[in-house]
Amino acid sequence: MPSLGELVAPRRMGRDFRWLLASSWTSNVGDGVALAAAPLLIASLTSSPLLVASGAILQFLPWLIFGLHAGAIADRFDRRRLVMVANAARAVVLGALCGFLITGTANIGIVLAVAFLYGTAEVFVDTASSTLLPMIVDRADLGLGNARLQAGYLVANQFAGPPLGAFLFAAGTAWPFLLEVLCVTLAIVLVSRMTRTPVPPRAAGEDGVVQKPRVHTDIAEGLRWLWQNPPVRTLVLIILVFNVTWAAPWGILVLYATEHLHMGAIGYGALTTASAAGGILATLSFGWLERHVSFATLMRVVLSLEVLMHLAFALTTTGWVALVIMFVFGAYAFVWGTISTTVRQRLVPAELQGRVASVNMVGVFAGMVIGQALGGVIAQVWGLTAPWWFAFAGAALTLLLVWKPISQIVSARSPSDEPAPSDEPAQSNEP
CATH class of the missing domain: 1.20.1250.20 (MFS general substrate transporter like domains)
Known part of the structure; x- marks a missing residue:
């Protein structure tokens, strides 16, 4: 009888897939915690419906501003490293928020600015992450691989994370975001163990030199x-x-x-x-x-x-x-x-x-x-x-x-x- 690990991530899909899966699931735990804690934090700082709604808008606004640029950048550089750098930016932004919360200096302006910066980094994380799976598994295993990644999103981000985030927020406003910093940092370590993510190939020009055009x-x-x-x-x-x-x-x-x-x-x-x-x-x-x-x-x-x-x-x-x-x-x-x-x-x-x-x-x-x-x-x-x-x-x-x-x-x-x-x-x- 196959082990649980074999059922979740079959050995034929390789160690890189297991590292990617572990990183994705860990990151989704942190995102799920923030899914409940972030609106609670905003609501604790303001009663303005407009400002509360602004927190929700900032979840998708960075996609409309930076989404296409994130895709072009993901096709230019080592995608694994791009995920690591963008996740590091998320950790820094969250760490700053925790500092404001612990010192009692947080206000609605700071929180909304953090939401926008965090969402921007997340655009680059999600775009680059979506390109990794086709690079490390056979095409026949893409369906299974995507199913396992989606399972982590459902269980960690939608099912387990929000109740945990609400519980931690009740214990102290900074606790859920400290846990998210930990999850994002661990996700960086896990994805760093992957090896096979070369820079996507580009065709050489007539002089034999590969030129990188402008992002646009x-x-x-x-x-x-x-x-x-x-x-x-x-x-x-x-x-x-x-x-x-x-x-x-x-x-x-x-x-x-x-x-x-x-x-x-x-x-x-x-x-x-x-x-x-x-x-x-x-x-x-x-x-x-x-x-x-x-x-x-x-x-x-x-x-x-x-x-x-x-x-x-x-x-x-x-x-x-x-x-x-x-x-x-x-x-x-x-x-x-x-x-x-x-x-x-x-x-x-x-x-x-x-x-x-x-x-x-x-x-x-x-x-x-x-x-x-x-x-x-x-x-x-x-x-x-x-x-x-x-x-x-x-x-x-x-x-x-x-x-x-x-x-x-x-x-x-x-x-x-x-x-x-x-x-x-x-x-x-x-x-």
Whole structure:
């Protein structure tokens, strides 16, 4: 019977994968702690809804400002070292925050500045980290590798971290952030044990010298490649549109849960827990799904469930039904995230992984910004269930449009899979 370590990280995937997995899981523990502690800290320093909302906005604003640049930089340098440097910046920023908290000099301005600086460093960490897996495991193992990384995010970031962060914050405002400094520092040590992350190759010029163009030129090259590659382009557009429809009702979920479903604060928190529990179940079954069901079928099923999820939330008035819906959402959202990432990584050349991943993430956060803005207006005018109806209609229409292209996305081949042109002259069959 295989050991637990073999089940989680099979030996065939190599030691580098185990170091990457350990680093990712450790970092996610710290991020999960901050997920609860950061809003509590902001709320303890101000009662202004605008300032409290600013803390949430600063979670995704750095992606919109620096996301494309982070992708270009990840394609220029040793990605492992970039992760280490950016994580070191996160640790320094958190250490400074702890100093302000311990000395009693922290104020809302300092905390919001820390949130922005931390979020900026996180953009570079997440972009570079997303490029490491395709460099260290075989393409056949990308699905399993992404599933294991996503499992750490669910368990540490969404499930275990937030309750621990709230508990530590009650013990003392600095404690959760001191623990996060420890987790980020340990993540640096773990990822430093990896070895095989060379600088992505670049073609030499006519004089045989490899030139590094300006960052904006690199960004333009990545955008041009994405636009000229229909499968990856369609995948990124699907993610953008579905994030708009998803974020529209999610932005007012707390009001929907407390005022429409009358679940209270504890019930609202239980929705997040139910989602994480569904994701954990999906981690246990992903290997079987990958072996027995095609990615195209899984993608269609998952997106269909997304449409039905919006409809179910629009119709239900019962808290326990909402918890069941969230459990199912957590399960299929994990499957979608794992598959979409795996498909993209298989199709994108190594030297463009950072830039294409960053475009994808910018699309994710842009979709969230647009969706939350729309959801707020729709709820204000037509009521708390209206954003769910908007999401249902938008997701259903999008699914109809992409139903057929999904097969083309999954069946597409990476440029590295194409047979190289032969320099040999064609052989004649004539005698």
